[in-house]
Amino acid sequence: MIKFEDVEVVYPNGFRGLSGINLEIHQGEFVAIIGLSGAGKSTLIRAVNGLVPYTHGTLSVGETVVDPKNKSKLRKLRSKVGMIFQQFNNVGRITVLNNVLIGRSAFTPTWRSLIGWYGHQDKEVAFQSLERVGIVEKAYNRAAALSGGQQQRVAIARVLAQDPEVILADEPVASLDPPTARKVLGDLRTIQRDLGITCVVNMHHLDLARDYADRIIGMRDGKVVFDGPTAEATDSVIAEVYQREVSAGDQLAPEAEVSSKEPG
């Protein structure tokens, strides 16, 4: 589904952000990317939707080769590859519903989405997406008035509304407190399991990667240094990835009993 063939990223200043990446991520997998700060996790994720252009090799999503120079092809690709960020990227002054409707832009003529004129069916999809992340009752609140966990759910609902095949998440829970972080990852996992959407998530915390992902990819210095099922990512394997012992600081918090539908 997502295929990296000898992919390399050299940034304009000459820094090699990724080198020799060969990976296949299959439809419906939940993959966590781990590694120390600067390992290349964001670069890897952002290469998939062309936010960071790759400079060598071939990167494809399904049948589509990612071509960062071809804007219309990129727009089409991004309609199928949703992305969520640490800082939510909602429009704070408009309602939650209107934020989610932005996810319907690819299905709406540009002039209509610019004036916020979405059809009945788009609204239906937006409400279903909000329901899936448990915040439908916030539909008419201003996004800025929500808690961090709720705002990240708005971002997830917006991505869901675009009917994606893949969700890329770049440190989606780094700004959230531990129980809320777990609820948001729980939502993503439910979406992956119920809808078969591939989730590729960057994480700093090893316990979260182990609790939510099917597969862990470990990175160091722009290279993949571990790739395997979560059960194989033992402390000694991760110590190799980090080039140091795993410590308490690599964990977020002990697992708490959380419901994915509670407001966070």
Ligand SMILES: Nc1ncnc2c1ncn2[C@@H]1O[C@H](COP(=O)(O)OP(=O)(O)OP(=O)(O)O)[C@@H](O)[C@H]1O
């Ligand atoms: N635009 C850029 N120009 C030059 N170098 C960059 C650029 N963006 C990132 N880098 C460098 O590429 C390397 C990988 O960065 P990246 O953000 O992918 O790491 P990361 O593993 O996601 O780190 P973190 O966990 O701190 O976000 C780092 O050394 C970073 O300084």
